[in-house]
Amino acid sequence: MESENGVKRKLILIDGYSLLFRAFFAGQALTTSDKRPTGALYGLANMLLSVLQSDKPDAIMVCWDAHAPTFREQEFIDYKAHRPSAAPELKEQMPVARQLVSAFGIPCVELAGYEADDIIGTLAHKGKAEGYQVIVITGDSDQLQLVDDHRVIVEITQRGVSERKAYDRQAVYDRYGVWPEQIPDFKALTGDASDNIPGVPGIGEKTAAKLLQQFGTLENLLEHLDQVTPPRIQQALKEAKEQALFSKRLATIVCDVPLEVEIVPYSPSEADWQRVRAIFRDLEFRSLLARIPQPSSPLAAREEEAPEERFDVAYRPIRDAAALKHALEVVKTKGRVAIRLELEGDAPLDAKLRGVAFAVEETEGENGGFKPSSYYVAIQEPEAIGGLWSFGEGGASDQEGGYVASLQELEPLFNASGIRRLVYQAKQVLIVLQRHGVRPLPFDFDVQIAAYLLDAGRSAYPLMDIAETYLRRRLELEDAFAPAERLMVEAGAILALEQPLERQLETNGMTKVFYEIEMPLVPVLAAIEQHGLLVDVDYLSVLSQKMAEQIAKIAAEIYELAGMEFNIGSPKQLQEVLFNKLQLPRGKKTKTGYSTGADLLEQLAPRYEIARKILEYREMAKLKATYADALVRLVRPDTHRVHTSLNQTITSTGRLSSSDPNLQNIPIRSEVGRQIRRAFIAPNGYKLLSCDYSQIELRVLAHVSDDPTLIQAFLNDEDIHAATAATVFGVEVAQVTPEQRRLAKTINFAVIYGQSAFSLAATLGVETGVAHEWIQAYFARLPGVKRYIEEIKELAHRQGWVQTLFGRRRYLPDLHSGNHQIRQAAERAAINMPIQGTAADIMKLAMIRVYHHLNAREDCALLLQVHDELLFEVKEEEIEACVAEIVPLMQEAYPLKVPLKVDAKVGTDWANMENVTSPLPKR
Structure with a gap:
């Protein structure tokens, strides 16, 4: 046919x-x-x-x-x-x-x-x-x-x-x-763990492939077992002959x-x-609506779409060089332009630039309404040279008669002064342009970041959704699969979105956060992502093998404690072993039985060794898969580095998150976490410099609570955790033991995170009554902290949101939930967000200050921000000078009632670092 x-x-x-x-x-x-x-x-x-x-x-x-x-x-x-x-x-x-x-x-x-x-x-x-x-x-x-x-x-x-x-x-x-028709034979020999097909014990994929290359089918193999070598494989096939044939039947479609x-x-x-x-x-699915072809019947369209009109633009595709020149002159005249790139691929470090759409407020729609003019020009196919892209002079025509320009012809769009530039996903746009040889002036407005600030609780911010929310228009096309038209509509929407978003930012008091923190942070993050981190690939290979051996050792210990072997990764088998065979206390019941999640195991761990071992097994297996194995695959062949993505619009508190790989989740203090960090190294002639804010969230707590005891402790540069331990356990500071200090540290952060006595007891492995007494002793010593917690909860219930010192908001609709647990979780968020969010804002301000300072230096680069730490790559001979410059910039990022303190460490890798002398914070 x-x-x-x-x-x-x-x-x-x-x-x-x-x-x-x-x-x-x-x-x-x-x-x-x-x-x-x-x-x-x-x-x-x-x-x-x-x-x-x-x-x-x-x-x-x-x-x-x-x-x-x-x-x-x-x-x-x-x-x-x-x-x-x-x-x-x-x-x-x-x-x-x-x-x-x-x-x-x-x-x-x-x-x-x-x-x-x-x-x-x-x-x-x-x-x-x-x-x-x-x-x-x-x-x-x-x-x-x-x-x-x-x-x-x-x-x-x-x-x-x-x-x-x-x-x-x-x-x-x-x-x-093996060939496709041999796949059932292949699975008959190897088995299939995902389908529970048994196969032949002892035969792996390589052996199975060799056997089928020699004998063709399972049946022919079984008929000629006398020709099979080595004897071990021959014996395995003899013993599992019927099982293999049955496995093939199960595997055959x-x-x-x-x-x-x-x-x-x-x-x-x-x-x-x-x-x-x-x-x-x-x-x-608002963001998908624009991809649906529109009905051809005007009546049908009006009836279906009556609640909201489609967003409209004046299409002006570029047909020749003269039209492009005219369009760029219009941009200069108007002084405000929205830019949208057509990319092949989503990852900014790999995406190819295929076209550019840009929109200006040139014409008026019917009845004087806002109707942007949107231009589109295809971009000439580049050639990769030295990691960047080189373009020709442009001037060709595409298959549809449009003009194909070089990026050099569009330089005024990105670099001409006196023009306000609006985008969606500014960091992605910046990285793509920089990779293609363009060094644009800073973007002035990112509609995604603005939408995120206005509603930080959402999981994503598609442009379609933002347009529907703030323009009450749909970004739909007559032809859903017309890329040039789609890009022009989206550029027009970005242009139209600036004013309503900016008005709402001003109404919500977040103009300062947007213009002084989030937008200036974009080039910082773009630079970090493009620079990347050097990793020791050979070390990771050895580490992966060691971790595999350690996982096997822990599994053997679990089997001994259980008195049997079982699949540790199977919740069903784990339930059987823990609750039926060993009779451990059960937690909440789910649809698939009693929970074997981390929450329950952490509660059981202080009393039951098998629970501790299972947690250890899970952590080791997860870290092996996530880092020891995955990091090698994420090393880029062109840079020989790992390039994480720092996400600016994910967390509800304002913190950055990390992905591909996620470097936020490497355990900081565990030995296995140190082994992972050891893989990140400095190149020859350089060292890694870590500048870490000391107890920044507790310092913010001192500021917002205005507690005199806490403030004075920081002014005196006391050990806060030891001071808390002395109060809670009724001893002199000098007599505080390391274990008491560890417990006090947990209590300090439990207060910040709004933990209950029950939750703290579970974390520390003590009785709830004991945890309650410790919290009460803490509040007796620091009444200002208790007052802050009560006031912030009351304020959050009254207005429905909380904010940082800089005005960053988090809305908390669950404060009015009828579910007690959900409501309590919202109250904990209300306590924590102003503290954690303010700390995040201070870190971002520090990153901006440090980045601009380092622009004048070629011997020091900012590699990463993780938690309260900035990581740098510095020439060995410049370590002392960089520490003397960077630490004060971080310590003076924002004035609190207590000094900010930064600890500096240097080493050849991220795990093995030594303290270096750094300037004391100003008071």
Whole structure:
């Protein structure tokens, strides 16, 4: 079956639940305003739109697992039995997922007794027979066995569901060393842990591939066991012969399921798109609405979209050099421009620049309304030179007759003085432009950062959502898949958003935070991300092996304590061992049994060694996977460094967060955390310099509480934790033991975080009554702190929000929750946010001051901000000078009633650092 132009028609088969699961675990935990979980649904909807846009299928179907036992489960009771039950938040999204797919007009296919794999296999064979090119989209590698020359391609989702890797026959062989049709034989030998298929004990992937390269099939292998070497493998096959054959049956996809389904052309109607629009609105997927084609009927559009109008711009695509020159003159005349980049790829360190849209307030709409003029110009394909991009002179035309410019021609847009520049995601824009050889002047306004400040409790800030909230307009197009028009609309929206956002910032008292902290921080973060951190790859390889041995040792200790071996990572088996066999105290009951989470284990750890060991096992396994193994993969080949992303719009307190890799979560004081930090090193001729604020949150607490005792202790440069220990335990400061100081330190920070006596008792492993007495003794010594806590809770209940010293707000709607636990959590946030948020603001001010100071030096670079610490890379001979300059800049970042103090350390790696003399803080 071919289209009119002779191209083979395309059938796409989607593994519904596989992609839904991947979207759930890879995406954000999104919810609607009425608290319905939607993260997995958002990922699925986004993927469907992308498939329709990029693949343009002639037919498309989504296959699901039916809610009934399959023939595999009937034959093998343990098939997939070890898999934990789906999280309640995911289960709630499953039925809606089918409704979502059906709204697109895409057939949903399932059959009781069979898995989605079997449905896909059957439809793939049917599609081949009918002349389709078949593309299977899944997150399950089992389906690679369906690959068949170029008639069936399997695309495995990568990084959630946003990227896909295509497998033809050769790609399957390159990955496994066997051909697609040998995959069932391969899994029969190796087993499949994800499906609980047993396989043959002792045979791994390399051995299985060699055997199948020699013998072809499992059956032929078993018939010629006398030719198998070494003897150990031969014996393993003899002992597990029947198990191997049974495993192959379980692993083989059935391709003749009795389906009564026809493959029909996919041609969505206007009614389909209206249903998609309706379900997107119900799920609050505002950012996806613009990707839905608009109904062609004006009446239908008016009826469907009556509540809000579509955002409108005057489209002005650049057709030649003269038009570009004129557009840039308009920008200079108007003095205000919004810029939007067209990127290929999302990661700013890798994204290629394909086009630029920019908007100015040039014309008026009907009745004098605001209507921006938006320009678009394609950018010439660059060549990479020395890590940057080199462009030609421009002047070509693209396939649609538009002008293709070089970035040099657009320099006035980014660098001309006297122009106010507005963007969305300023850090990303800055990094991309700098990588492409442009050094733009600072951006003046970022609508994403402004929206974040105005509502810091949200999980994300898509431009579509911001426009709907503050403009009451939808960023939708006549053609949802027209990139130039989309970019022009978005540039126009950025321009229109500045005034309402700025008015709201002023109303909320956050203009200072925006213009003096967040916007100046953008180039600082961009510089940090592009510089990266050097890591010792060889050391990490050795560390990974050592950690694997340590994990095995801890597991053996757990087995000895349990009196049996079991899967430590299985909640179900852990429940059986801890609560049934060992009779440990149980915590709260969940849908899958009693909780084995960290909260319970931490409560049990002081009394039960097995709980301590399980926590140790989990931490070691997590750190091995997250750092020892992952850091090596994250080293960029062009820089030989790791480049973390510092996220500016994630936390509700104003703190920065770190991702890819997350360097905030490396334990600071544990030995395994030190081993991870040891991997970050200085290059030859340089050293790492750590400048760490000492007890900054307690100093902020002294300032906001105005407690005279706490203030005087800091003015006297006393050991705050020892002083607290002396009060709580009734001893002289000189007699405080290290253990008492450790307990007092926990109490100090428990107060900041609003912990209850019950929670503190669980943390310290003492009785609740004892913890209560300690807290009361603390408040008796520091009545100003107690007064602050009572006043801030009362203020938060009265106005619904709290703020930092700089005016950064956090809204706390859960203060009025009918649920006591939720309300208490909101009260703890009300106590903590002004302290932690102020400390975060001070750190950001310090980063800005230090960054601008270091711009004049080539021998010192800011590498990272993590917690209360700044990490630098400094030439060895300049250490003393840099310490003398940086420490005062940090200590004088903001005047408190007590001095800020910074401790400086130097070393060749991040773990092994020695104290250096630093200037004392001014008083």
